[in-house]
Amino acid sequence: MKKTRICALLGIEYPIIQGGMNWIANAELAAAVSQAGGLGLISPDAGMALGGDLVENLRQQIRRAKSLTDKPFGVNLPLGRPQIKDLIDVAIAEGIPVIVASAGNPAAYTGYMKNSGVKVLHVVASARHARRAEAEGVDVIIAEGYEAGGHNGFDELPTMVLVPQVVDAVSKPVVAAGGIADARGFMAALALGAEGVQMGTRFIATHECIAHPNFKQALLQAGDTGTIITGRKLGPTRGLKNELTAKLLEMESRGASAEELLDFIGSGRARAGHLEGDFKDGEAYCGAVAGMIKDLVSAAEVIQNIVQDIPTVLGRLQ
Secondary structure, eight states: OOOOHHHHHHTOSSSEEEOOOTTTOOHHHHHHHHHTTSBEEEOTTTTOOTTOOHHHHHHHHHHHHHHHOSSOEEEEEETTSTTHHHHHHHHHHTTOOEEEEESSOTTTTHHHHHHTTOEEEEEESSHHHHHHHHHTTOSEEEEEOTTSSEEOOTTOOOHHHHHHHHHHHOSSOEEEESSOOSHHHHHHHHHTTOSEEEESHHHHTBTTOOSOHHHHHHHHHOOTTOEEEEOTTTOOEEEEOOHHHHHHHHHHHTTOOHHHHHHHHOSSHHHHHHHSOOTTTOOOBOOGGGGGOOOOBOHHHHHHHHHHHHHHHHHTTO
């Protein structure tokens, strides 16, 4: 596999980053990905009870991951989270080398993190936001297309057109995210100018992931149209189709206000879907690539399958 600037910058063997999926990106998954040569990420609320202590949970997850691998791993920190400064400080105090920031202004904390010796990766959904992130000094731009699971950008740009425009807009290394699950997607991302990929949904269907078995099974059974976008008034969110998404779409189609939608959604639905397997009332964040995923494997196999299949992909081009 080609070594890119991402490998040298992050100290990893393969330019493959695991997505920072809120409730399920825990120490075991991050360590397994890093041990296999990629970069694992931990989320502050991974495996946590509702109302738990985000800061302490992150600290414990980091320490658990350190006991499982001596390879580099990072943390995923949406900048709008409560206690974001405390979460950043925990990551710095624990010696985390990489922070992936998203859902917020890069001007807020990029300088603070970099001054503490942290490599900063920032998730964007447009070339405009990429230029802003580069101007603030981030080390890597993650260009995430509308195919991605979970929260997406309002501009609805798909990965195929977003990535090359971001690559043209900045000089920093670009990582492609959204709709990537195998060697075909990996090589397509490099052909578009990216120097690495970030994958979330593919890593849900792994033995190390703590997602509920109901969630994993639903992902494996999803077809090409198995996911849907809801919440365009609040913030577009992609997940597996279920009773909840059908109800949200019905509310949106009849003109429900943002306040009504927020009141209906309440709190805890993502945790219910991800960790409790509630597919009636819970959310199941998942990318459109779900229809391509048909097997439950180890995190190491995900990475090795990509590496091993690259020659086959290249052979089709000759």
